[in-house]
Amino acid sequence: MxxxxxxxxxxxxxxxxxxxxxxxxxxxxxxxxxxxxxxxxxxxxxxxxxxxxxxTKDLMLTYRRTNILDVVGFCDANLAGCIDDKKSNTGYIFMMPGRVVSWKSVKQTLTASLTMEAEYVACYEACCHATWMRNFIST
Known part of the structure; x- marks a missing residue:
């Protein structure tokens, strides 16, 4: 190897x-x-x-000029997705208008014991990023 x-x-x-x-x-x-x-x-x-x-090399991100600045985001988590340390994974993606502008997939730093805990952490991370995006767009 x-x-x-x-x-x-x-x-x-x-x-x-x-x-x-x-x-x-x-x-x-x-x-x-x-x-x-x-x-x-x-x-x-x-x-x-x-x-x-x-x-899939012919598939690509494409962007068009628009005045619509609505941000739509999605997030998700899995419970104990890492088999080594039983930590969950967080993923989120943000789109403006219908085009991907930001994304992240990362292992959570804490060990969640319930699916709801892992989802809550994912939602918190996504909301923090959404707040940053809102402030970035409005300035």
Whole structure:
């Protein structure tokens, strides 16, 4: 496994995810956890993401000029999504008008014991970002 360019591939996937591909945010976060302790299944998963990107390269984020500045957001969480430490994952996405402008997928810092707790943390994170976006747009 030492000759496999896993860290380089994951770094490239992170760049694509941050800049233009919110659809791979979750899986890139998972792949990034195994940079120092990878197995063959991680390399196979990374190659699968690359094949997915190759197959969807014609899909892209497009933006059009508009005066409508309505922000719509969605958030979600899973309970104990990380099998290593039983921490939940948070994800949110914001759109203006119907176009993705901001997204995030991250492991929560606390361990939730109920689904409602994990969802509440996700909602809080999304609301904090929504408040920042509102202030950014209005200035």
């Amino acid at each position: 030492t000759t496999i360019p896993y860290s380089s591939v994951v770094g490239s996937l992170m760049y694509a995810q941050v800049c233009t591909r919110p659809d791979i945010a979750f899986v890139v976060g998972i792949l990034g956890k195994y940079l120092s302790n990878l197995g063959s299944q991680h390399w196979k998963a990374a190659k699968k993401v690359l094949r997915y990107l190759q197959g």
